[in-house]
Every structure is written in structure tokens, then in C-alpha cells.
Amino acid sequence: DRPAFFMIKDGEIKNKLNENQNIIVEPTSGNTGIALAAMGRSRGYRVILTMPESMSEERKKILKFFGAELILTPADQGMKGAINKALEIVNETKGYMPNQFSNPANPYSHEVTTGPEIIKQMDYSLDAFVAGVGTGGTITGVARALKKAFSECVRIVAIEPSNSPVISGSNPGKHKIQGIGAGFIPDNLDLNLVDEIMQINDEEAIEMTKRLAKDEGLFVGISSGANIAAAIKLSDRMGKGRRIVTIAPDSGDKYMSLL
Incomplete structure (x- = not known):
């Protein structure tokens, strides 16, 4: 929104x-x-x-x-x-096309709202931020705010579908993680802010989505499942005590026909 x-x-x-x-x-x-x-x-x-x-x-x-x-x-x-x-x-x-993939207002919205909110809610202590790449607006905007606050101490991890690893340099392909993996690298994605690119497959994302509903009472969308699956992987790698934030962009009610 x-x-x-x-x-x-x-x-x-x-x-x-x-x-x-x-x-x-x-x-x-x-x-x-x-x-x-x-x-x-x-x-x-x-x-x-x-x-x-x-x-x-x-x-x-x-x-x-x-x-x-x-x-x-x-x-x-x-x-x-x-x-x-x-x-x-x-x-x-002759209509107006906001063009969410390249409009600077997209990442700016997250730089001045989402990012500062994360910093405040995490009590000014954070080790990593994980987010899937759709338009690139969320990860770029939040990363700008976090890098300003924490310099290079915070790790920014971009998530993309393993079936369409375009950011990693491979070819686009079909996948089921709607909302990320547009099949091209959006202009709004600033890769200079990204420290790592992680790939998540369809099965991991969907399984995490179902697990969150059944075990945690959280009915989130498939891209949210991908983000959380990636955050857990990163947590296992970084070790105990690390503070990692990710985002659940939407709820699962938009995906019942796919689950």
C-alpha cells in the first residue's frame, strides 16, 4: 500500500x-x-x-x-x-503509468517508513534483513535506511525463485512464488546494497506457508513463506543470538486456489 x-x-x-x-x-x-x-x-x-x-x-x-x-x-x-x-x-x-519497477517513489516509500519502523521496533539492534525481490522497492528502500543506521554491520539478503534465478545471472523460468521473480532485474533493485542472493524453490515456499498456518496460526502468502524459509536458513547459518528481520507482504487468502 x-x-x-x-x-x-x-x-x-x-x-x-x-x-x-x-x-x-x-x-x-x-x-x-x-x-x-x-x-x-x-x-x-x-x-x-x-x-x-x-x-x-x-x-x-x-x-x-x-x-x-x-x-x-x-x-x-x-x-x-x-x-x-x-x-x-x-x-x-495517455494515462499515467506509475511503473512500480522503476519509479523512485517506490523504494523511497520504504526508505522513509518501513526501514525506520524496523529500526525502532528492533530497538536499534539488527544483524540481517531478508526480502524477496519483486519490484525491488522493498529491499532497496529498507536497505538504504538500514545501511545508514548500521553501516556495513547489517547483512542484506535478496530472495529469488530458484526456478527463475535472474538476479543470480541465469535465465528466467516459470515458478509458483507469485509476487517475486518477475523474470528480469528491475531498475529499482540496487544490487550495491545487497550482500547475498539466496534462492528458494517453490516447494520450500509453499511448505513453509502451510507450516506457518498449521503450527503458528499465521496465514501468509507464498512469497511470505519464501521470505521466512530463507530467514530460517540464514539464521541456521549465522548461529544463535542473531537478530534477523523479514517481511510477510500479504495474507494467504489470495492463494487458496494454488495451495
Whole structure:
């Protein structure tokens, strides 16, 4: 929700969104699109979203419920297909495309809110931060705040699907961890801030998602399962007493058809 709010406000401040230019167009795999739909419609904008057809049915229904116009793109084209379709619509409608993958307002939202909140809640003591890479906004923004506070003492670990290890230098591929692993390295990902790239496979992420629900009463999404599985791996490696933070981006109700 934070990146969506910051990107909409940025568009309004720069007069890219106003009474005469009142269309938001954005490619999405789900979460940012949901926030853009909710906030955009509540501010009186028309919201058109493009999404790979392989995304969960729950996500599609939520987007429509918030009043977004949803256009599905072929699954085999991944997020690149959704991006290309969004660009076509922008050319046709002259709408405003926040472009969550490259808009600086995305990581900035986490640099000034999420990062400082983590620092405060961890009582100014932290050893590592673990996060999956979707747009790159969360890990880049939080890492900026943490590196400023802790210098090089804090370890930043980026997570990507093992079936699509693009950040590690391999080819994109199909995977089931929706929300991360877009199939390309986003402009908003600042690799200079990243100390380690860790790969998590579909089975690890889904199994952790189910385990958290059954054993901990935490109903989180699949990318949350990937983050927590990675954080546990890192904890085992770093040893007892280390303070490691990760993020659960959403709940599991968007993924019931996939679990």
C-alpha cells in the first residue's frame, strides 16, 4: 500500500494525474495493483491494470472488486507481457503509468517508513534483513535506511525463485512464488546494497506457508513463506543470538486456489 500511495501522490505533485489526466495504467502481479486500484478509485481515477493470466483467481477477483479494469496477458510472456500491454494502453489513453519497477517513489516509500519502523521496533539492534525481490522497492528502500543506521554491520539478503534465478545471472523460468521473480532485474533493485542472493524453490515456499498456518496460526502468502524459509536458513547459518528481520507482504487468502 505504501508504494502505491507514494507513486499516486508523486503523479499528482508532478501534475501527471489531475482532473483532465485521470487514468492510471499499471502492469501488476497483484499486491501493488490491488493498492493502486483501492487508492486510485477512491481518489476518483480510472484504473486499468494488466496482469499475466497465470496469477491466482483470488487476486483477479479482488482487483475487479475494487473497480479496476483488468486485462490479462499470456502466461508464457510473464510480467514483460503485462508491461508491454500496459505501455500500449498508455499510448492509447495517455494515462499515467506509475511503473512500480522503476519509479523512485517506490523504494523511497520504504526508505522513509518501513526501514525506520524496523529500526525502532528492533530497538536499534539488527544483524540481517531478508526480502524477496519483486519490484525491488522493498529491499532497496529498507536497505538504504538500514545501511545508514548500521553501516556495513547489517547483512542484506535478496530472495529469488530458484526456478527463475535472474538476479543470480541465469535465465528466467516459470515458478509458483507469485509476487517475486518477475523474470528480469528491475531498475529499482540496487544490487550495491545487497550482500547475498539466496534462492528458494517453490516447494520450500509453499511448505513453509502451510507450516506457518498449521503450527503458528499465521496465514501468509507464498512469497511470505519464501521470505521466512530463507530467514530460517540464514539464521541456521549465522548461529544463535542473531537478530534477523523479514517481511510477510500479504495474507494467504489470495492463494487458496494454488495451495
